[in-house]
Amino acid sequence: MSRTAFRSHILHFNDDPARNAAAGAVMAYDDGVLVVEDGRIAALGTPEEMADLTRDVDVQHCPDSLIIPGFIDTHVHYPQIDMIGSYGKDLLDWLGHYAFPTEIGLKRFKDKAIDTAGFFLDELLRNGTTSALVFPTVHAHTVDAIFSQALKRNMRLIAGKVMMDVHAPDDLLDTAQSSYDDSLSLIEKWRGKGRLGYAVTPRFALTSSPEQLRGAGDLLAQNPDVLLHTHLSENTKEIARAQELFPDSDSYLDIYQRAGLLGPRSIFAHCVHLTDAERRTLANAGAAIAHCPTSNLFLGSGLFDIAAAQEANITIGLGSDVGAGTSLSAFASMSEAYKVAQMRGHSLHPYEAFYLATLGGARAVHIDHHVGNFAPGKEADFVVLDLAATPLMARRLARANTFEEMLFALMILGDDRAVKSTYIAGALAHERQSAKNS
Ligand SMILES: [Zn+2]
CATH class of the missing domain: 2.30.40.10 (Urease, subunit C, domain 1)
Structure with a gap:
């Protein structure tokens, strides 16, 4: 002992x-x-x-x-660490110009993915962040890279293969079937290893076919130990596009709900432009929000209404959302969360900010029985x-x-x-x- x-x-x-x-x-x-x-x-x-x-x-x-x-980072993209601080107009423009090309850059290079994952995790530790819910890329080897590097560092970390089968460059596309199959093999490969956890990770409604989203819902239903991690209502153009692509859905959240992606194990990044009805639906489902203030300010996405989310009793954590986020530091997320709340007429108490960055985040990503x-x-x-x-x-x-x-x-x-x-x-x-x- x-x-x-x-x-x-x-x-x-x-x-x-x-x-x-x-x-x-x-x-x-x-x-x-x-x-x-x-x-x-x-x-x-x-x-x-x-x-x-x-x-x-x-x-x-x-x-x-x-x-x-x-600190717990409830939403971050590790491959994007290499393009943090890239000038862009808004979410969709920035994705096309910087995020997607960077992710394509890892397609054929396993060593590069391992190197990036290792650097990213060391940066997390340098910032005092001990756990994170992480987006790799669509390529399965980038999941192996982050998991193997986290295992080496004995970190409690959650990730999952990004699923995207439409409306993105060819080098970043899978299919509904291959994304289901690859996700399932990764779940089975990494289940029970070290302190790792898996999250089914459709990028967002804009880059998934209805069939792929349903496959993600099946994975979630069939594997009670995995989480669901995606983006929701970050930017007004994105919401309009989601409604164009899924005309039968009542709201952006409804797209995910119809595919079986809404539940107590779901974490939605951003949620800047939720309606009251969507907030109630999230709360009733027991789903969590990853609030990413540095990213929302950087891309001009909008001001998250933390008071409304708290009032609705939704579990909230803080996310850096690097590379649209401008820092891996939880101090930056807390400080910008305070300012975003100020712009909404609400003062975020320091106890509340440190809670969100620690136990709140652990609760949001379901690791609070281990850490937080x-x-x-x-x-x-x-x-x-x-x-x-x-x-x-x-x-x-x-x-x-x-x-x-x-x-x-x-x-x-x-x-x-x-x-x-x-x-x-x-x-x-x-x-x-x-x-x-x-
Ligand atoms: Zn993100």
Whole structure:
């Protein structure tokens, strides 16, 4: 048995602070000790409470730090890491000019996919993100690449072959039958390996035939351990096009619902332009939304209404949506989510933002029974954040009078420099190399 312990400011959540205002949703320690045993959370408490458990343990002191559960990225495209920051007009233009050509670039090159996947995962760790729900490309070997690299790093990661059989370049097209067959073989190949999970991944309604969407629905029904991951209502032109392509459907969400793709295991990225009826349908189905604020701003897609989604009781996580998103950092997603909410007349509380980036995200992608907070027995994926990562942060955070004030300034000013170290199942997976304040 190996026991380690970390002493620092510590924050985690037992529930959504927006829904459960009662004491116990937010667990904030000015001086806490996190005890880790054999890769799992053993206990958390004050130094006095943990004294017995840490009697023979060399407790690691982390001054000017905050320990939180690892960030969860609920929507991101790993091949697009190579074209992040590409100038474009809007979603459909940007897909055609940058995203699709980049994904075609991996078609015949297994080594390149493995290299990209490895780089992407190392960047996640450098940003303190320990789990993600990931889009590869339509090519099965890109799924093997991300899974094999995640397995090597012992990361809890979910991905699945992109399904697209119409309205895209030939090199990115499969067929309804081949996408079903390839997805099924990948599910069987990777099921039960390490900490990996599979998501059936039709890109979006615009690039799938009704037959392909029904095949995706069959996969979901036949494999109760897999998730459904796709895009929904990101941009007004996309919604209009979806309605043209599926004239019998009542709404964009209805296209997915008719194909059997709406349920408690479904995660829909964006959902910027939902109707009230669609929000109710999502809530009743128990489906989740991946809110991707940096991407929505970058592509000018629109302002997600987080208050309406919360009011409807929909599970929400934060997604970077790189490469349309502009950063893999959860700090960027939290900070932009705050600003998007402001534009909607709602102030996102820092506790709520950190909840969305950790336990909320874990709930959205159904890994909250493994990770997302520091409940005893959970896998010890966590990050040590440096509250004095830059001269400005050191100066500003030293002036914070309350935990909430400190947290808010951290979420606005923080970036990858604030991630001092990242732990995966209790093992050090990333340690910041650069000198302090550099
Ligand atoms: Zn996306």
